[in-house]
Structures are given as C-alpha cells and as structure tokens.
Amino acid sequence: MTDIRRRKQDHIDLARQPSHQMSMDSEFEHVRFEHIALPELDLQSIDMTCTFLGQYCKSPVIIGAMTGGCDEGEAINRHLAEAAEYCMIPMALGSQRAAIELNLQQNARRWAPNAILLGNLGATQLAKGGLTLAQSAIETISANALIIHLNPLQELAQPSGDHNWTGVLRAIEICCLKLDVPIIVKEVGAGIGPTAARSLIDAGVRYIETAGCGGTNWASIELARNPSSREREIMQPFLTWGMRTFDLLPPLSDISGIDEAIDLQVIGSGGIRHGLDVARSIRLGASMVAMAQPFLEPAIRSSEDVIEKINIINEQLRRAMFLTGSANLDALSQAKLEPRG
Numbered sequence: 001m002t003d004i005r006r007r008k009q010d011h012i013d014l015a016r017q018p019s020h021q022m023s024m025d026s027e028f029e030h031v032r033f034e035h036i037a038l039p040e041l042d043l044q045s046i047d048m049t050c051t052f053l054g055q056y057c058k059s060p061v062i063i064g065a066m067t068g069g070c071d072e073g074e075a076i077n078r079h080l081a082e083a084a085e086y087c088m089i090p091m092a093l094g095s096q097r098a099a100i101e102l103n104l105q106q107n108a109r110r111w112a113p114n115a116i117l118l119g120n121l122g123a124t125q126l127a128k129g130g131l132t133l134a135q136s137a138i139e140t141i142s143a144n145a146l147i148i149h150l151n152p153l154q155e156l157a158q159p160s161g162d163h164n165w166t167g168v169l170r171a172i173e174i175c176c177l178k179l180d181v182p183i184i185v186k187e188v189g190a191g192i193g194p195t196a197a198r199s200l201i202d203a204g205v206r207y208i209e210t211a212g213c214g215g216t217n218w219a220s221i222e223l224a225r226n227p228s229s230r231e232r233e234i235m236q237p238f239l240t241w242g243m244r245t246f247d248l249l250p251p252l253s254d255i256s257g258i259d260e261a262i263d264l265q266v267i268g269s270g271g272i273r274h275g276l277d278v279a280r281s282i283r284l285g286a287s288m289v290a291m292a293q294p295f296l297e298p299a300i301r302s303s304e305d306v307i308e309k310i311n312i313i314n315e316q317l318r319r320a321m322f323l324t325g326s327a328n329l330d331a332l333s334q335a336k337l338e339p340r341g
C-alpha cells in the first residue's frame, strides 16, 4: 500500500473510534427552541426543500467531505454517492489529490449522475498544484463546485505534515477568478473564524463551511498516527484547539446582514450529529449543513444504510420544524428561541 493509501485507511479506522471525537460539549444543546404547543401544521406538509448552487435539494443536508484514495475509500464513496443521488442531497468528496496523483479512476459522477457533487483539494496542495490541479479535480467528476480545505492544525499534528502555508490565499483567489465553478472553503474541525472569513471574502470566496470543533478531532487522529514522542508532546496542549460551530455560525452569517453587497452563504458543519442539530444550525444562520463522521459507519456497510441514515436525519429535522411551528426553512431560520427567565 502506498503512503497516501495507508494514511487514508488509518483516517477511516481512527475516525470510527469515539475517542477521536471531541469529548467537549459541542454546545448545540444550548440552542433551545421555544416549544410551540400549537403548531397548526400537518407534519407531512412541512417543506424542507431548498436550492443550493442553483439546484434543487430535498433537504439542506450535505454529505460532508470524506476520504477516497484507498481500497475501502472506493466502496465508501460509492455508497455515499448512490445515496446522495437517491435522496437528492449534495455530496462532498474527500481530497482528490491522492486519486489524481495515483491516476485512479474517479467514479463519483457515474454513481451520482444528477447529484450536486463537490470536488475537494487541500489548500497547501492547491498552492503547489495551482489551477491545473484544481481543473483536474473539477473535470474528473464534473463537480458543481470545488471545496478547498484549510487544515493547518491537522498538518501540524500529522507526521511530515505541511508547515509552509504561504501563498495559500493567493492560490484561492486565482481559483475564484479563473474557474467556472464556485469555490467553497472549509476547515476540517478547527473552524473558520471571522478574520479568516474576511480574507476569504476579499479573495472572492462566497461559500464558507465552518467545520468547527465539537466533532471529529483531527489533531487527536493525527497524533495517534505520529510516531515521534517529541511531536506528540509539543502538540498535546492543542488537542482541544479550535472554535466551535455553535460560536462561529452567528458572526459568519451576520457578515451578509451587515454588508449587503456580500452574498455569503454559510454552511454549518463540525460536530453536527442529528437532524435537531441541523435545525439549530439553520436557526444560527447556516443555509446548508454538512455532516461527515455520522455517515462513515453506514457508508462502510451499504448505500441502503446511508439512505436510511439520511432519512432519519431528515425526519428529525422535520419534527424539529413541526415543534417550532416552522412550515419551511425560512420560517425555521427565524424560529423563536426559548425565553430566558
């Protein structure tokens, strides 16, 4: 197995373990809706549909970016893609770098001919590979948008991680200027805060995925793989580093409210674990909500299991909307929160 394939397989194995989920409270529990005892709604008529990247989605849930480029990754991606197609929700691919470098077949578009597919590259890889790499990531899967992930904390914890982050913003800016599809920028679990968001907006980015902490802990996963005891000691204090999705959503979604010239779409992610968290994220300002790790176990098993997971999440969202008296996602975004005594 090549080094990249070994690393991807380790990521899958470790991400399944509860010890690599942030033990600290994601704080989503603190978003408490006012319970509407008189919903005046028929549960089944609640409208959870939305548009994303100009295309219809059955619900605002995105299958978050997970891995490819290893043997198990191929089956995982197939199950996720088939489920995205069936459920009419978008799917983000994991980093395509390994597949591009190893010249592997990328079949996501074949499995999901009509779904919204989001390509994916790491920011430091983009800074090295430039537009050619970005175009290849988009073309191989006919991507509707390209995700660029920022992961400086993960790279610091990773054996032989990339420590040179110069030129990343310029590479993103060039992609915004030259590519035909929108650019989405995300973290991988440490969060994108207002300062980084401002720089991204100035570079032309109009889609930001928070990927805050509270869920999968990439510092912890990489340290478990890191053979250097010195590196493990250095990084120990950073195991809980990062900003929570709960704290990031309001300031990021306020950016558009304050400056109407900026039409920024914020995707909530990082530690979202069920449909009630999806509802909470929409209330905090997200227009779409992505989950990664919750889909991993079902994706290892089958497409049907991923579909069932999506159905359960959708049903939880529908019930949250019912209990908040929200007939559609617009109403949910303004639903009343519990009065504080």
Ligand SMILES: Cc1cc2nc3c(=O)[nH]c(=O)nc-3n(C[C@H](O)[C@H](O)[C@H](O)COP(=O)(O)O)c2cc1C
Pocket (backbone or CB within 6 Å): 011, 012, 015, 064, 065, 066, 067, 068, 093, 094, 095, 120, 147, 148, 149, 186, 187, 188, 189, 211, 214, 215, 216, 269, 270, 271, 272, 290, 291, 292, 293, 294, 296
């Ligand atoms: C097994 C696995 C592999 C991942 N690989 C990628 C990746 O290649 N690119 C990326 O942008 N994010 C990747 N992520 C990060 C997720 O997209 C997400 O931002 C992060 O895990 C936090 O969300 P969660 O708490 O819902 O898992 C991966 C996550 C998991 C669980």
